[in-house]
Amino acid sequence: MKYKIIYTESYINKAKRFAKKHPELITQYEKTLKILENAPHHPSLRLHRLKGKLKDLYSISINISYRITLEFYFNDKEIVLVNVGHHDEVY
Secondary structure (H helix, E strand, O other): OOOEEEOOOHHHHHHHHHHOOHHHHHHHHHHHEEEEOOOOOOHHHHHHHHOOHHOOOEEEEEOOOEEEEEEEOOOOEEEEEEEEHHHHHOO
């Protein structure tokens, strides 16, 4: 069963800035979201819970340098995207 990905207005704005700044990553970004929707525990995403001030969020990898942070609701099969960007920017 697919998970429902929720795009907040805030996230959409962040994703637009990310795409404008990194057009070379758009294909990889889109592929990451497709995998997330169909198989959020896929090893290539490296899904993990964050710690500290971001302890309520999870993170997945677009590639070695870029991440998407998200809220994950396992019971409702919903994923709320929070931020996208370079590792150092989203953490």
